[in-house]
Amino acid sequence: MGSNTDRSPHYGALQDVVDGLFADTCVEAVRRLDVVIAAEAADLPADLSEVISLLPPGTYTRLRLCDQINSSIGGHAWGQVYGTVE
Incomplete structure (x- = not known):
């Protein structure tokens, strides 16, 4: 990667993980272990x-x-490289 301003091909990957964890609108909270497993997957x-x-x-x-x-x-x-989450 050239610098901390070049967008990674993985830009938005953490947003996908967060969205997946909270895809079910009934889910109000997740455990750290859930996050780790989703990230590994x-x-x-x-x-x-x-x-x-x-x-x-x-x-x-x-x-x-x-x-x-x-x-x-x-x-x-790494905000410019990987993006932030919401």
């Missing part, structure tokens, strides 16, 4: 797997999960 690149591995144990609403993921992405300055 998505075959994410190492950088994005690292973002997921940094999640602290616990239960996450969509908003809390997005905040945690976006915080990690921002901390690595």
Whole structure:
């Protein structure tokens, strides 16, 4: 990858993981383990797997999960490369 502003082919991959976890409108929260399994199933690149591995144990609403993921992405300055989640 050239720089931290070049879009990765994996841009939006974390959004797909989040959308999949909350696809059922009845789901109000997910466990960290659910997120890790979904990320592994998505075959994410190492950088994005690292973002997921940094999640602290616990239960996450969509908003809390997005905040945690976006915080990690921002901390690595990867927003332009991989995108943020909502």
